[in-house]
Amino acid sequence: MSDGPAYGFYGDDFTGATDTLAHLARAGLRTMLFFQPPTDAQLDAAGPLDAIGVASAARAMAPPAMKPALMRAGARFAELGVRILHYKVCSTFDSSPALGSIGAAVSTLRGFFPNPLVPVIGGQPGLQRYCAFGNLFAAGSSTGGGEAPPVLRIDRHPTMSRHPATPMLEADLRLHLQDQGLPGMGLIDWRHYTSTSGRLDAQVNGHIESACPAVLFDVLDDAHLAPIGRLLAERSAGVPLLAVGPSSVAQAWTMATRSADSSVPIASPAAALQVQRSSGPVFVFAGSLSPTTSRQIDAAHSYSRVEIDPAQVDAGSLDRYLDDIVTLLRSGKNVLTFTSRAFDQTSNRRDDTTRACAALVRRVVMSMTLRRICIAGGDTSSFAVQALGGWGLSYIGAIAEGVAMCRLHADAEELDGIEIALKGGQMGGIDFFERLLDESARRTTDKPNL
Incomplete structure (x- = not known):
C-alpha cells in the first residue's frame, strides 16, 4: 500500500x-x-x-x-x-x-x-x-x-x-x-x-x-x-x-x-471467537418492518419491550417513551424498543417519523451510560447514528454475516467507545438480538483498528 x-x-x-x-x-x-x-x-x-x-x-x-x-x-x-x-x-x-x-x-x-x-x-x-x-x-x-x-x-x-x-x-x-x-x-x-x-x-x-x-x-x-x-x-x-x-x-x-504471504488471514464471521457479555444493559431500537426483524423481535426473550406507534410520535410522546426506556435500563434490564408492525411506511410522515425515532435514540444514550446498543433498519440506522453526534466507527467483530460490532468514536466522552451494531432489516438469524447480549454472539480474531 x-x-x-x-x-x-x-x-x-x-x-x-x-x-x-x-x-x-x-x-x-x-x-x-x-x-x-x-x-x-x-x-x-x-x-x-x-x-x-x-x-x-x-x-x-x-x-x-x-x-x-x-x-x-x-x-x-x-x-x-x-x-x-x-x-x-x-x-x-x-x-x-x-x-x-x-x-x-x-x-x-x-x-x-x-x-x-x-x-x-x-x-x-x-x-x-x-x-x-x-x-x-x-x-x-x-x-x-x-x-x-x-x-x-x-x-x-x-x-x-x-x-x-x-x-x-x-x-x-x-x-x-x-x-x-x-x-x-x-x-x-x-x-x-x-x-x-x-x-x-x-x-x-x-x-x-x-x-x-x-x-x-x-x-x-x-x-x-x-x-x-x-x-x-x-x-x-x-x-x-x-x-x-x-x-x-x-x-x-x-x-x-493483499500480498500472497500476508501474515493477517482474512477472517469470516463463521470462524470467530466469542464476543464478551456486555458490561451493562443493552438498548436496541428496531425501526425495520421486515418480516425477518419481526421474527427476531418475537424471539428476543431477554429484553423488556417498548412498542412505539410511529404515527403518534410527537414531542410529548417522546418524553413518555424516553421515561419508560430509561427507567427499565437503569434497573438493569435490556430494552428492545420497536415500531408498531402496523405502521404504514409509505405515508408522507415516514421521514419525519424516522428522524423523531433517531432523536429518541440519542436522548436515551445521553440519559445514561450505555456500553452497547443496536439499531435495526437501514434508514433508521443512518439517521440515528447521525443524531448521536460521533464522527466515526472502527471494527470490533462480527455478530452475524453482514452485521458488524463497531466502536463509536466521538469527541463527547459519554459517547466515545460505545459498542454499536447496525443491522439491516433482513440480516441475522432469528436469535440475532439474543446473540447480541453475550458469548453466544461471535467475534472475529481481529482487534479493533483503534
Whole structure:
C-alpha cells in the first residue's frame, strides 16, 4: 500500500457501510468509517489507514439533496489520493430515480474518478445475493427444517418487491438502472470468468469503446470475485476508478491487492471467537418492518419491550417513551424498543417519523451510560447514528454475516467507545438480538483498528 489510503468507500446507508468496513478490516486493512469526509485532525487521530469510508443516508435522499454531499466526499477522496472509490449500495440495489438514485451518484462522482470503466458488481454470495445474466436474485425466508432458503428473483422477492420506499419491480439491473440515468449498460456475464484474462479484458474494452456508461458484472460465487478484483486493481493503477456495488467490491479488491504471504488471514464471521457479555444493559431500537426483524423481535426473550406507534410520535410522546426506556435500563434490564408492525411506511410522515425515532435514540444514550446498543433498519440506522453526534466507527467483530460490532468514536466522552451494531432489516438469524447480549454472539480474531 502507498502512504495514503488506496481504497475509499461511500456508503449509501450506515448498515451497509459497516459491512464494507468489516470486510476490509477482516482482510487486515487499517480501516475507519467516518460520518462526514474526514478532517485532517480526524485522520491524525485515526492513524495510518489503508482504507477510509464515509457513511451517509443517500439511499433515503432525493438526487438534489444527494449531489452536494457527494461532491464534498468525491473531492475529499480525490484529494487524499484514493485509487478506487467504491459507491457502496445495498446488495438488493433497492433505489429509484427519485430516491437514492444510483445513476445520480455515478454522474456526480465520475468527475473525480475519471476512469472510463465504471464497474457495477451485481452480487454478494455471502449474503445470498446473486447476479446471473444481469438479473438479481436474493434468498427468501428459511422454510425451516434446516433446509436452505429459496432463492428468488428480486422482483418476486416477498420483501424487496414490496419495499415501502423503493420496491424492486425489475430484476434486470441494466433496466433497473437505466431509469436512474445509466442507459445502455454493458454486461460481463459469469461465463467470461472461465476464459483467459486477455479475453475478459477484451470484453471490457469493447464495452468502453462502445461508450457504455457502466458495465455490470455477474457474481454467482465468491470465486467470481477474483478476476473482478484483478480488473479493479489493474484499471485503477493508472487512472482513479469509480466502482458500484455491495461489499463484494471490497472483497474483490482485497483478493487482488493483499500480498500472497500476508501474515493477517482474512477472517469470516463463521470462524470467530466469542464476543464478551456486555458490561451493562443493552438498548436496541428496531425501526425495520421486515418480516425477518419481526421474527427476531418475537424471539428476543431477554429484553423488556417498548412498542412505539410511529404515527403518534410527537414531542410529548417522546418524553413518555424516553421515561419508560430509561427507567427499565437503569434497573438493569435490556430494552428492545420497536415500531408498531402496523405502521404504514409509505405515508408522507415516514421521514419525519424516522428522524423523531433517531432523536429518541440519542436522548436515551445521553440519559445514561450505555456500553452497547443496536439499531435495526437501514434508514433508521443512518439517521440515528447521525443524531448521536460521533464522527466515526472502527471494527470490533462480527455478530452475524453482514452485521458488524463497531466502536463509536466521538469527541463527547459519554459517547466515545460505545459498542454499536447496525443491522439491516433482513440480516441475522432469528436469535440475532439474543446473540447480541453475550458469548453466544461471535467475534472475529481481529482487534479493533483503534
